[in-house]
Amino acid sequence: MKHVLFMLIMALCASTTIAQTADTASVAKLDPKLKKTLNASDQAAYQLALRFNDIGVAKMSLYNLIVRNPEDLRYVEMLGSVYYEAGQSMSAALVSMEVLKVNDKSIQSLEIAANSLEQVGALEKSLPYFESLYLLSGDNFSLYKSGFIQYSLKKYPEALNSMNILVKNAKPDEKVGFPKSQVETQEVSMKAAALNLKGMIYLDQGSKIEAKAAFEEAISLDPEFDLAKENLAKTN
Incomplete structure (x- = not known):
């Protein structure tokens, strides 16, 4: 690389x-x-x-x-x-x-x-x-990508700000795909994806209480959201 x-x-x-x-x-x-x-x-x-x-x-x-x-x-x-x-x-x-x-x-x-x-x-x-x-x-997927890259670069305040905006502005019909396997993808709502990423940001910073709340909210929106469930288990 x-x-x-x-x-x-x-x-x-x-x-x-x-x-x-x-x-x-x-x-x-x-x-x-x-x-x-x-x-x-x-x-x-x-x-x-x-x-x-x-x-x-x-x-x-x-x-x-x-x-x-x-x-x-x-x-x-x-x-x-x-x-x-x-x-x-x-x-x-x-x-x-x-x-x-x-x-x-x-x-x-x-x-x-x-x-x-x-x-x-x-x-x-x-x-x-x-x-x-x-x-x-105003493309929300670009905002999600911005937030994910900010998270990957450990720019946590910027990433959290991006996800807060996205949670507020995400539209009900917007989806994000997550790989379940090499041949299968799981689609979840943009808002659930933003909440999951928000939880990941908190988790990286050691804020398990805030992370747990974000993951639980994501799962409440998409009960079958596998990645959010896996992340929620990390807060226990």
């Missing part, structure tokens, strides 16, 4: 804005009609490559479009999505972070950067993106 984080940091230090890497002089010399024709060709190739699940061709078509249209962030955003859907978390994170340097309110790029950085274990770097995503979109 340390090796992965080191490679990420090195890549971040070495990266420059994608738009700046384009040979702008050569692009500027392109005849507008030729540029339009080449763009249409690459756009068609991209759509066809997605249809036939040829990720390599899809990425190459997008790179051609990015180089030829350095001012158009759409193609960079699309590239980030292709990398993310292909499970290439490192590349997805780096591409999306380039978009956010120019447009820090891109919901799509915030989602990809936050989740991709979390997937490669770069929690400190993923946290600000989850926090920004919640502030911009």
Whole structure:
């Protein structure tokens, strides 16, 4: 994991804005009609490559479009999505972070950067993106992820604050999935999940009475919540 984080940091230090890497002089010399024709060709190739699940061709078509249209962030955003859907978390994170340097309110790029950085274990770097995503979109799952990462990083006051907000604002139809086995997932209400995490925060701090109350409330909302039951047993 340390090796992965080191490679990420090195890549971040070495990266420059994608738009700046384009040979702008050569692009500027392109005849507008030729540029339009080449763009249409690459756009068609991209759509066809997605249809036939040829990720390599899809990425190459997008790179051609990015180089030829350095001012158009759409193609960079699309590239980030292709990398993310292909499970290439490192590349997805780096591409999306380039978009956010120019447009820090891109919901799509915030989602990809936050989740991709979390997937490669770069929690400190993923946290600000989850926090920004919640502030911009009001998405409660992003708030839950923020709180869980804060908890994982032992930022207990921040994590507790996030969960208190979530307990108050969680909607009845919002769910969070927890693995029961390698092939089975248990879904519980967002509020129950927030209460369970709140109990975990208290438990880590040695506050068993508060932890027990939080776990019991979570179980009262979702009586079959296995993880909350396991955590409740730790308070005895």
